[in-house]
Amino acid sequence: MLFFLTRAFINIRQHAFVNVVTMGTIALAMFIASLFLLVFVNLESAMDNWSERVQITVYFDRELAPPEQSQLQQRITAIAGVSRATYVSRAEALVRFKSRLKGQGTLLEGVRADVLPTSFEINLKQQYRETGSVEAVVTRLKAIPGITEVQFGEEWVKRFNLFLDFMRFLGSLLGAFLIIAVIFIVSNTIKLTIYSRRDELDVMALVGATRFFIKAPFLLEGIIQGVVGTGSALLLLFGLYEGFMYNAGDYIPFNPLSSGLMFIPYEYCAALLGAGALLGFIGSLTSLKRFITT
Amino acid sequence: MIELQNVTLAYQAEAAALYNINLTIDKGEFVFITGPSGAGKSSLLRLLYGALEPTTGQVLVDGHNVSHLKPSQVPLLRRSIGVVFQDFKLLQNRTVFENVAITLEVLGWGRADIGKKTMAILKKVGIEAKYGQFPQLLSGGEQQRVALARALVNDPKILLADEPTGNLDEANKDLILSVFNEANIRGTTVVVATHDKRLIEQSHKRLVTLNKGEFVEQAHIE
Incomplete structure (x- = not known):
């Protein structure tokens, strides 16, 4: 293995120009893929934040005593999909109502807290925020005695989920095209590299090298090219990301640092490096199959 | 050592490149194969x-039946x-050294042995001083000597040469022929395909003549 690895590094040094061009092409292709992933990850995060607004409110026509509150809260949070249930008393409801109608205080003159209903505001776990899941939770809530009304902005939830589905579909479609393009570019670049060195393959076969012996350094070279190319792409992207985060605030109407924008998570970066290595390996393997005939 | 039995070789939809060839070359022989382009x-x-694999017939080389050889063999x-x-x-x-050493690397030789053996064969073909140079800096004769060193460095049982002197001047032709002869004396079976008449006449070896893929005659040049 050490022999093949040494051979692979010597080959890279001996074919420096071709290797730099190959790694550069891989870097460019992987940069575009990583940039897409960065946008996608941040959009997903934004969509998660927006989906926090998917909330169910259940109303009661009377004030609940503390033991009853806690009993109902336990019953509600026991429903699959519910992450949190917060009790809103009549007094708190009035405070919120007043704050919403700030500046129009006269409208609330004479309004007492006991005309308002009490409620539980229910938040859902992320995977239960789709229309079907929300409706399932609503059905179970309706079965709880004492609840007079359940509200969850049915139309808004439906439209919001439709929007999320569309965004995910669009993202997956673009991602799939991008992956195909990257595979095509990387495998063809590696093919050209190997094509330019087919004499080497011929000579090695001529002196009795086994297929494994011929292929091993090329496959390792492919992996190195893939990892170095992807690594360079990620470094470039990280540099641009950092530059944007610390400098773009002067030119755009919001501060990127407090906007919640994040870089690609480490595990995704590792997966991209792995994908780069795999692309390099498969690109080399398929090209070698074409050129090694005996 | 080498035996061809009723060998025909036809490339796709073309006339046969070789037609019904029968030829036996014994161990340690030196044979020229000649004929026009x-x-x-x-x-x-x-x-x-x-x-290549024959279209029909058998090709036996050093105990291997080339007609039925698996790719791994x-x-x-x-x-x-x-x-x-x-x-x-x-x-x-x-480099010159690396071009020759590749034969021994493939065989899994150790680094020190590769160094010794490679330098020894480079010395034998008279090019040891240029071991660190790249082929494009060498003359045609020197390059052919490197190729010859690569072919002989592992003491092969058989040496095949396809128009080995085609690009060389007379002095280099003589040198190459002397290396062939030396290898042959050490027991290597040598088969040289050439239409270089002077080389053939100078060597006094067995001659096989082909024309349009067919066996024409064989003789021993005295």
Whole structure:
């Protein structure tokens, strides 16, 4: 293995120009893929934040005593999909109502807290925020005695989920095209590299090298090219990301640092490096199959 | 050592490159194969090192039946054969030393042994001083000597040469022929395809003549 690895590094040094061009092409292709992933990850995060607004409110026509509150809260949070249930008393409801109608205080003159209903505001776990899941939770809530009304902005939830589905579909479609393009570019670049060195393959076969012996350094070279190319792409992207985060605030109407924008998570970066290595390996393997005939 | 029995080689939809060839070459023999361009000399050599399979007939080389060789067995055949070409087939980005050492690397030799053996064969062909140079800096004769060193460094049982002197001047031709003779004296079976009459006449060896893929005659040049 050490022999093949040494051979692979010597080959890279001996074919420096071709290797730099190959790694550069891989870097460019992987940069575009990583940039897409960065946008996608941040959009997903934004969509998660927006989906926090998917909330169910259940109303009661009377004030609940503390033991009853806690009993109902336990019953509600026991429903699959519910992450949190917060009790809103009549007094708190009035405070919120007043704050919403700030500046129009006269409208609330004479309004007492006991005309308002009490409620539980229910938040859902992320995977239960789709229309079907929300409706399932609503059905179970309706079965709880004492609840007079359940509200969850049915139309808004439906439209919001439709929007999320569309965004995910669009993202997956673009991602799939991008992956195909990257595979095509990387495998063809590696093919050209190997094509330019087919004499080497011929000579090695001529002196009795086994297929494994011929292929091993090329496959390792492919992996190195893939990892170095992807690594360079990620470094470039990280540099641009950092530059944007610390400098773009002067030119755009919001501060990127407090906007919640994040870089690609480490595990995704590792997966991209792995994908780069795999692309390099498969690109080399398929090209070698074409050129090694005996 | 080498035996061709009723060998016909036909490329797709074309006339046969070789037609019904029968030829036996004994261990330690030195044979020239000659004939005009397109006679089938190179095709015959390619059959011997397993680059081609015969369309019909049997090709036996050093105990291997090339006609029924699996791809995984071809390297084993080639390790007992050294091959030299008119265009040298040297790797331009590797030094003289590396071009020769590749044969021993493939065989799994240790680094120290590779160094000793490679320098010894380079000395034998008179090019040891240029071991660190790249092929493009060498003359045609020097490049052919490197190719010859690569073919002989592992002491092959058979040496095949396809127009080895085609690009060389008379002095280099003599030098190459003397290396062939030395290898032959040490027991290597040598088969040289050439239409270089002077080389053939000078060597006093067995001569096989082909024309349009067919066996014409064989003789022993005195």
